[in-house]
Amino acid sequence: MFIGFSEAETFLRNCRDAVIITHRNPDGDCIGAGFGLKDILEQLGVRSRVVCHDEFPKRYDFITETGAGEDFEPQTVIAVDIADTKLMGRYEEIYGDKVQLCIDHHISNKNYAEKTLLHGEATAACEIIYSLAEFMGVRITRHCAMCLYTGIATDSGCFKYDCTTPRAHEIAADMMRRYDINFARINRYMFDVKSEGRMKLESRINELMELHLGGKLAIIAVTQKMMSDMGIEMEELEGFAPLTIQLENTEVGILMRERPDGVYKCSFRSAYDVNVSAICQELGGGGHAKASGCTVEGDLESAKKLLISAVERALG
């Protein structure tokens, strides 16, 4: 059932001992939303714990340093930024059919929760949570503001992409004025800082870019072997997908990352008007019109062929 702010407020004010689930391969939005919501619940006197199938990347230490929460038997199950229980990883089996409240901004949300606060037009789940806190009249902490800023900034490419709403800018202005957040340092860690290994890998993967369909499709594929040669973790490639649409004529870009189990995690980006969410849904994935993902099994060459033909159909 889809609900509004008022019902979400009632739910949060009356819940207790909540587990907050974030999605696997966690990004700034689900981590920011998870820990931001934990801060808000704390102010309501509700204890909570943030869980994730994967470890939180180190660059989010300034968010996670407050701790994921103590161990207790949850009485409440909340999911943030999760469109589909499949994205919960090992928590799908434990909590997949028990989610009482889901706060999400993906229009592809599968409506799996008892109550879903879905704002499909929002830049990020963090934007919804900030608006909800405002609606509830909860004064958030500076740490909470930094969590929520991080989600908005990362999901919008620092206010760069189409999905950026006027509201996202207004929230950023409000956070800067009211909470004196160190946004430049956050952005530096989210967008600019990298290891020497990654810098070198960036040079290498740019060289790996393959153009298909007359240059309208660019594919960058990074195998496990390459990652191990470069001494880098898969998580360090999280911000690479936008590089696939850096050339002016590219319509669709795909970053293929081989997981340890040999499956390719494919991150799609659309430079202009192609809806990559539709392409990814066809391949069993999903996401946003301009940024979506799916996984593809099989060897590299056949995986590429599958992707190329799917994009070719979409380009029409």
Add this chain to the structure above:
Amino acid sequence: MFIGFSEAETFLRNCRDAVIITHRNPDGDCIGAGFGLKDILEQLGVRSRVVCHDEFPKRYDFITETGAGEDFEPQTVIAVDIADTKLMGRYEEIYGDKVQLCIDHHISNKNYAEKTLLHGEATAACEIIYSLAEFMGVRITRHCAMCLYTGIATDSGCFKYDCTTPRAHEIAADMMRRYDINFARINRYMFDVKSEGRMKLESRINELMELHLGGKLAIIAVTQKMMSDMGIEMEELEGFAPLTIQLENTEVGILMRERPDGVYKCSFRSAYDVNVSAICQELGGGGHAKASGCTVEGDLESAKKLLISAVERALG
């Protein structure tokens, strides 16, 4: 003399036949401010012309397509985003001592104009012009909004850097709501799109990065020969400076670009707390605390030595 909005309004409403000077090596802020102000003057019934020592880079075509203005004998001289008449290039001799109104956001402004509207805290000259238009009650055009958005976005690194003000976010929100600007496409052209040549050069210049002072200083030097080998123009390197501070431990980054006359144009970036404006002023340049510039003559190695010792002194 420093003036406020009210006096600037009186000036603009009573001037005629204005030339608007932008700085050499033009960037998004001076081009956006120049053409944005031209749009505003047009609505006030004042004809104007935007001039620049250099050609406007092609990626600003969506701004300059309305035309720089017809040829006439100027009765009014306005400078935008110019802290020092030296930055006018060949227009310094013609107009340097005749500037009646300067609109600028550089605290290093030399106060060379008859009247100066200086907001040292503003993200961009375009932020000041937007606020001025609002103050005057002029309804700007969509083209004007796109000009002014471009200046704010480029000078703030798309709202990423310390110099971003809450006001910059509020203006962006306002522009998105009222003028339906195509901000994602603007940002794509300003920050993401490049030629294959530039993509390859980026890989090459990352390889060229030299670390000094225990990694606290990173220098990337690009010579004329390298540019010609890669078939690329100096202007295409405009956005490279942030790459110099992409490594986590770097405090100061310098991009050195050799001009056709052999002089090195040096763009400084500060990652954290070092004030690079002070360093550049010592070397005869200037700018902002986190982004400044200067020029250095001499051969590459001695130019580097000069820069390294200046940074070493600043690091203390």
